[in-house]
Amino acid sequence: MKHRDGSDRIGEDGIAKPGDPVSSAVAGPDATGERHEPHEPPREHLPAKLFEKGKQVHNKRIDGPFRRFKWAMMIVTLAIYYITPWLRWDRGPYAPDQAVLIDLANRRFYMFGIEIWPHEFYFVAGLLIMAGLGLFLVTSAVGRAWCGYACPQTVWTDLFQHVDRFVDGDRNARIRLDAAPWGAKKVARRGFKWSLYLAIGFVTGGAWILYFADAPTLFGDFFAGEAAFVAYVTVAILTFTTFALGGFMREQVCIYMCPWPRIQTAMLDEKSLVVTYKDWRGEPRGSVKKAQKDPEHFGDCIDCNLCVAVCPTGIDIREGPQVGCITCALCIDACDKVMADIGRPRGLIDYATLDDCEREARGEEPRPIWKALLRPRTIAYFLIWGSIGLALLFALGVRSHTEVTVSPDRNPPFMLMSDGSVRNSYTLRLRNMESRPRDMEIAIEGLPGAMMWSDTIRRSDAAARQTVTVAADQIETVRGYVMVPEGTRAQDFVFRVTSLDEQRETDTAETRFSAPGDE
């Protein structure tokens, strides 16, 4: 390890070795003097390095409770992803019967019994806030559990690593194949593996588009070549991104691309559960043989490196918590297996809080796990998270499915008719959020003598109340003409819209009637 090299060298003689590139500005006697404390290491340059070569991670197969949990999570998350678009939900003849549908063309979002219109996007915003707070909650309680088990990047990387194992064999075989020169056999293996990658990528991208249209129809259209162009483009892009991110980028995404590790490392504290190596118990490392000779000196870690070999991101957990650790706990499985084999207690690498590690190191009893989960911070997150959820549910429960908005014509503001009466024009938008056509009554309140007709109701049928049929799940735009007798003054009034069904939902919109002399 680099830092060990550096500090060792400094520890030996305190000055840079000849031949090492040394900055004269810092290594010279003048430069070191003033600003830096004597305990700081002397300054020197590492060889200039423009980039870091990516190291291929060949993680070894391991079995254990966490591995089985990961399998379960993979099955559950992939099942949710692939099955959801095929679920049906009866909404009557006027709405799609797909349980989860993001209908971009008609700007409707269906999720089982809930239907969201664009103007209600705050529900989606609320869900996103809940998702964010949910991550905070999970992080403060169980660390990076999202990263380790449920994140799509983790799930798909896991899937692709199983493909690697299926095609090329386990860790050692894969390392050998990587190092082997390109020959017919290697080309064939790589071709087979990458076509599997592509197939997975295609299935991944293919499932994605099913959320945006009727799944069975789109599925048929897609293979008949009749789907929308954007569907093919989306599938192509997602096939490529899955192929690249899952097949090749893998842990690079977590380490370099994803913002979450940075945020989560900032959110973790010494009371959060993390996967950690108990160095007080493991160090100094020594093989079983060495430990038999000198049991007092050596710790439990036999330096078998199995924890490194099984790690899907290729890190060494024994260096401590780090940004590359997604806390998938496969190293716990590996270490527990080794400890069982050599007859030492499990849990050299384990889920623990850093506080508990210190406590254990001092020989005290670790605190019960619920104390790590239930503490003011997690409870506060949970209460905020829950109250937002309740507020959303409440808003969803009391929202009206009938709404009216009105905008008066301003050009011209009023119209003198030949008999001296005054007419104003309004654009009314009646919103019917039920999945069936509804009759709605528009009534004028607070404007005496007003008569109303519209672009579809003839003037001869003008009345103070009119009934308009609004199609299922639609907004009906009504151009309304309101006429009052000569001499009526300008004034505010109200349009009241009432649904003429058993719900009798009602909504009002206040607006102004303009008349001559109203400036």
Added chain:
Amino acid sequence: MVNKRIDEATGTETVGHEWDGIEELDTPMPRWWLWTFYATIAWSLVYVVLYPAWPMVEKATDGVLGWSSRGQLAEEMSVADLAQAGVRERLSRIPIERLPDDSALMAQAVAGGAAAFKVNCVQCHGSGAAGSQTLGYPNLNDDAWLWGGDLRAIEYTLVHGIRQAGHDATRTSLMPPFAGVFTPQQMDALVDHVLSLSGKAESGPVGAQIYADNCALCHGPQGGGNRELGAPRLNDAIWLRGGSREAIARQVIDPKLGMMPGWGERLDPVTIKMLAAYVHSLGGGEDFLEVAENPAIQVDETP
């Protein structure tokens, strides 16, 4: 001052700057990132060759593909025209009297007419079609029509225009100027009588006699107007050029007569049909039922 040093915990070099004791690690970037960066540079070069990129004195370099935003607009417009072709075709076949029966087609005609109105008509009639009393451009929103307010009459007016010299079919009429014909007292009496038609003044025998002798022929004995001649109604609340005593007297002495181009020469029949539908939809459009009372305007009932 650059003070590069190696960070003890990570073994990585710092960038050499220090802000209140905070230093930044100079972590080498991953190789794929560098390749991505080079790829974007290569992409930008390809882009510069393919698309308009470098601004020159008059315009930017053309690019090998010959793409331009103007060309793209023209393409999109032609696609839009193509999309409207069906509607226009149906509109060209339907007689305008039948248009109100097809509410969907009517709605599309109104929408198309609204767009055409914004281009061709707003210069005089105003963007809200409210016209101008001072300039004598009629308001198209109300229920007063000089030459008729059903779809067919509106279409006729649009096609042939008003008082277009040299056009036989244009709507035309003339009001003679009465400058110097009446004494001021007679003029006062006449204005009183005209206002009395809509109940805004008391009429006297002098004014009534002058009106009967000079005006009733065109404007009607009760001031009901005459659509065949485009003679405005005088017994309603709407005044084309103002309803004040001065405005009425001015119009009697030196009448100003409105003109409108015949759009039949400038616009295609479908656009005119759509314009007629739009103007009819503004709130004052008349049914054929009322028009049918006027035998001069034939309603074609054959589909």
